[in-house]
Amino acid sequence: MRYKSGYDFSYKLSVGHVAWILHRLSGLALVFYLGLHIWVISHLNAGPESFNKVMNFLNSPLFKVLEIGLWGVILYHVLNGIRLLLIDFAGGARYHKQLFWVAFLLVLILTVLGAIPFLHHLHILGGK
Amino acid sequence: MKKTLEIFRYNPEKDEKPYFKTYEVEVYEGMTLLDALNHIRWEQDGTLTYRRSCRSAICGSCAMKINGKTYLACKTQMMDIKSDHVKVEPLPGYEVIKDLVVDMDNFFDKLKRVKPYHITHTPPPEKERLQSPEDFHYINEAADCILCGACVSACPSAWADKEYLGPAALLKAYKFCADTRDEGADERLAIVNDRNGVWRCHYTANCMDACPKDIKITDFIARLRNMLVQDKL
Numbered sequence: 478m479r480y481k482s483g484y485d486f487s488y489k490l491s492v493g494h495v496a497w498i499l500h501r502l503s504g505l506a507l508v509f510y511l512g513l514h515i516w517v518i519s520h521l522n523a524g525p526e527s528f529n530k531v532m533n534f535l536n537s538p539l540f541k542v543l544e545i546g547l548w549g550v551i552l553y554h555v556l557n558g559i560r561l562l563l564i565d566f567a568g569g570a571r572y573h574k575q576l577f578w579v580a581f582l583l584v585l586i587l588t589v590l591g592a593i594p595f596l597h598h599l600h601i602l603g604g605k
Numbered sequence: 606m607k608k609t610l611e612i613f614r615y616n617p618e619k620d621e622k623p624y625f626k627t628y629e630v631e632v633y634e635g636m637t638l639l640d641a642l643n644h645i646r647w648e649q650d651g652t653l654t655y656r657r658s659c660r661s662a663i664c665g666s667c668a669m670k671i672n673g674k675t676y677l678a679c680k681t682q683m684m685d686i687k688s689d690h691v692k693v694e695p696l697p698g699y700e701v702i703k704d705l706v707v708d709m710d711n712f713f714d715k716l717k718r719v720k721p722y723h724i725t726h727t728p729p730p731e732k733e734r735l736q737s738p739e740d741f742h743y744i745n746e747a748a749d750c751i752l753c754g755a756c757v758s759a760c761p762s763a764w765a766d767k768e769y770l771g772p773a774a775l776l777k778a779y780k781f782c783a784d785t786r787d788e789g790a791d792e793r794l795a796i797v798n799d800r801n802g803v804w805r806c807h808y809t810a811n812c813m814d815a816c817p818k819d820i821k822i823t824d825f826i827a828r829l830r831n832m833l834v835q836d837k838l
Contacts, residue, residue, distance in 0.1 A: 480615055480623055481700045488697060489673035493810030493823075494761065564808050566831065570824035573810050 492574045496557055503554040510547060538599055545595050549588040556580040608632050608683060610641060612653065613694040615701050623701070625692075626650075632683040638691065639667055639679040642705075655705035662817055665753030669705050670694040675755040677817040696758035712754050715770050719778040719796055724789025740785040747780040747825055749818045756812035756822055768801040772812035772822045775803060779825040782832060794833055803829050 488494075517535065520528040534540075560576045563569030569576055607629050615623035628649055630641045639660055646653045656666040660679045667678040672692050683691075699707035725734070750773065757763050757771040770778075778797050782790040797803045803826055812822040 480617070481698075487673060488670075488759065488811075491809070491811050491814050493808060493814075497761070497807050497809045561808055564823065565827055568824055568827070570808070570810060570813070570827055571821050573808070573823070 492577050496560070496573075496577045499553060500557050500561075503550045503557075506547075506550050507554060510550075541595055541599050545588070545592045548591045548595075549584060552584045552587050552591075553580075556583055606632055608641075608686070608689050608691060610645065611690065611692045612642075612645075612705070614653075614704055616652075616703055617701075630683075634684055636683045637679050638671060638681040638683060638686075638693070639677075641683055641691075642678060642693075653705075654703045663751055665751035668696055668753040668755040668758070668817070670697055670758070675759045675815040677753060677755070680817050696754055698758050698760075698764050699754070707754075709754055711767075712752075712757060712771070712773065715774040716752070716777055719770065719774045719781075720789060720793055721774075721777045721781065723781065723784070723787050724792060725786075726788050734786040736784075736786055743783045743785075744780050746820055747776055747783070749820055750776055750780070751818060753817060755815040755817060759811040759815035761809050761811065762805050762807055766801060766805055769805045770797065770799075770802050772806070772826065775806070775826050775829060776820065776822050779829050782829065790832070794829075797829055798833050803833065 490498075517531055520531045557577070557580050560569065560573070560580050563576060564573055610628045610630055611625050612628065613623060614620070614626045628645045630644055632641065637660070639657055642653065642655055643657075646655075655669070655678070657679070658664040658666045660667075662677050662680040665677075668675060669678055670693070671678070671681055672686065672688065675696060678693075693705065695701050695705045695707045699709065699711070702708050723734075752773060754773065756776075757773050760769075760772055763769050763771045775797060778793050781787050782793050806823070806826045808823055808827075810823045813820070813824075816822060
């Protein structure tokens with residue numbers, strides 16, 4: 478058996494490479510969230526008491542902060558998905574790096590904007 | 606000005622494991638990495654093995670991994686490398702025959718699979734089949750490929766999937782499918798329409814960074830997909 482390098486982790490990460498890894502990771506996170514979401518909703522079957530119990534648990538500040546993360550993950554997956562569509566149908570491959578940075582910037586801005594209502598809810602930025 | 610070259614060495618007849626050997630080379634304006642390798646082979650260590658031929662970026666022999674990226678040694682200026690330390694390795698994803706020489710059989714087998722030649726069904730005209738400059742425009746960029754293998758070597762899909770046709774073969778498939786003189790597009794599209802064909806590309810676009818001829822390979826893979834999708838609509 479001759480020497481062969483397989484998965485090459487020593488390869489320099491390019492913009493497209495990082496975009497792809499993040500897309501996969503955000504996709505996996507969303508699948509995990511979907512399972513969790515269905516599990517929470519399924520408590521409705523067992524009546525209001527059981528549902529309220531699990532919702533009380535999820536109303537803790539930790540989960541509110543995690544929800545901001547979820548919002549960011551969704552944004553990345555959606556906006557990078559649009560970037561991939563542009564590569565597919567609009568010749569976007571020639572500008573894929575610029576497209577990534579536009580998507581990344583939008584993710585940052587929209588995550589911060591979207592986080593404000595969450596933080597209000599936690600009384601960090603005031604509110605009721 | 607001196608630069609150190611850390612070069613991958615492996616002789617399967619002698620060495621149990623690959624190792625790196627360091628050489629020092631005096632660099633000058635206009636010296637390419639290939640010149641530096643030649644200098645080492647001719648003046649310092651005659652056992653260093655690598656492929657080379659045209660030394661002008663047209664034969665595609667000297668593709669290797671240079672400081673973590675695949676490129677042609679003859680197109681890399683020593684002065685352009687910012688670091689004083691240059692790490693030279695064989696192309697990733699291939700079996701190493703010796704030192705910087707890799708086994709390209711798999712690469713050319715995949716190329717053959719996409720039928721990289723003109724397929725015609727109509728009887729040939731009296732002279733050659735003509736093509737207008739406007740029609741040539743469609744294949745001009747894709748026809749620049751020198752088959753150096755740098756793109757396949759930079760592709761994570763190709764690292765993970767041995768059966769994946771890879772960017773070079775797909776680019777060649779596009780070149781012939783988009784050629785107005787060719788009549789075998791259907792045959793070729795049927796071959797690339799496979800989970801190990803165009804659909805294995807995840808738009809990492811490492812191939813475009815690696816390509817020494819600056820061909821936007823990912824864009825041509827997308828165009829191949831468009832040909833397939835339009836076929837179905």
